[in-house]
Amino acid sequence: MIKTCFLFFICTCYFGFSQEKMIARQGQVSFFSYTSVENIEAVNNQVLSIIDFSSGEIAVNMLMRAFVFKKALMEEHFNESYIESDLYPKLQFLGEIPDFDTTAEAQTKIVKGQMTLHGTTNDLEIKTQIESVENGFVLTGNFEVGVSDYDINVPPLLRPNIAKVINVEFRFEFEPYEDE
Amino acid sequence: MNNRFKIAIIGLLALLASCLYLYFEFNRLPEDIFTADTDVKITSRTLAKSFKTNETRANAEFVEKTIEVVGSIEEITNINNRYTLLLQGRSKANYVICDLSASELEEVKKLQLGQTVRIKGICAGYLMDVIMLNCIIING
Known part of the structure; x- marks a missing residue:
């Protein structure tokens, strides 16, 4: 269901009503896994997001293969063993920003929505800081993701290396959307 | 030296x-x-069109491959301390996004909008645009 809604939202954004929408083509999402054995972090600088002001909806779409790690082995394990990027290449989030005040310089909102990762969809609430800047908005925030909530299997031998809860941070710079 | x-x-x-x-x-x-x-060597327009026409087939053909792409620079961005080139795709709202390697900090400053460049990088896939990572400028 969320995939259908997401596709509808993206298609609607793609083919019309550009003046009511803003886009961030190069959002940044990073995650951190802290354990006593090792710390793992990765960053994705090419995350797509669109806000539709008429409905208050926000959609986020990212390629799991676009996460960059410091070490090649971590990246291979992430894509091949845990996330299975060939089978589940994208993460999708579709949510609503309640009472988005486009005239406020700064505001904090709880964005409620559904996130689909590794073929599993869960409800999510994300505290988001929204800052008004010249020609757009910057959205920042962080939240936690439970590894087991998204049916991600970690081999018993590597369980001490991977945190059960992963910290995620994001930053999106939105600008007016010009469609085709 | 004994066996043990x-x-x-x-x-x-x-x-x-x-x-x-x-x-x-x-x-x-x-x-x-x-x-x-x-x-693979390809133009940015052809690469973008391939993904738009059939994403599944293009994923199999291009994702995780080292690609040299030639195209006209539509935008040069510096967001989150990273330089990125947006090469011409199949239309105004569709690009080949080239996330530049840290080694290209000086080279990117010599580039201009509208200039045709050859970029080498790893194709990560397609969202609204084709995403290329770890890119270097072959010639500007």
């Missing part, structure tokens, strides 16, 4: 070799894009 001593030495050498292998494998860096063999 020989076995102990061989065992120690095997253990040392295993430890060295694990150490280097664990600390292995991503492949150097400068020396990586190019799998």
Whole structure:
């Protein structure tokens, strides 16, 4: 269901009503896994997001293969063993920003929505800081993701290396959307 | 030298070799894009059109491949301390996004909008645009 809604939202954004929408083509999402054995972090600088002001909806779409790690082995394990990027290449989030005040310089909102990762969809609430800047908005925030909530299997031998809860941070710079 | 001593030495050498292998494998860096063999040479318009026409087929053909793409620069961005080139795609709202390697900080400053460049990088896939990572400028 969320995939259908997401596709509808993206298609609607793609083919019309550009003046009511803003886009961030190069959002940044990073995650951190802290354990006593090792710390793992990765960053994705090419995350797509669109806000539709008429409905208050926000959609986020990212390629799991676009996460960059410091070490090649971590990246291979992430894509091949845990996330299975060939089978589940994208993460999708579709949510609503309640009472988005486009005239406020700064505001904090709880964005409620559904996130689909590794073929599993869960409800999510994300505290988001929204800052008004010249020609757009910057959205920042962080939240936690439970590894087991998204049916991600970690081999018993590597369980001490991977945190059960992963910290995620994001930053999106939105600008007016010009469609085709 | 008795047999027990020989076995102990061989065992120690095997253990040392295993430890060295694990150490280097664990600390292995991503492949150097400068020396990586190019799998595909293509224009940015054709690459973008391939993904728009049939994403599944284009994923199989291009994702995780080292690609040299030629195209006109539509935008140069510096967001989150990263330089990115947006090459012309199949339309105004569709690009080939080239996330530049840190080694290209000086080269990117010489580029201008509308200029045709050849970029080498790894294709990560398609969202609204084609995403290329770890890109270097072959010629500007």
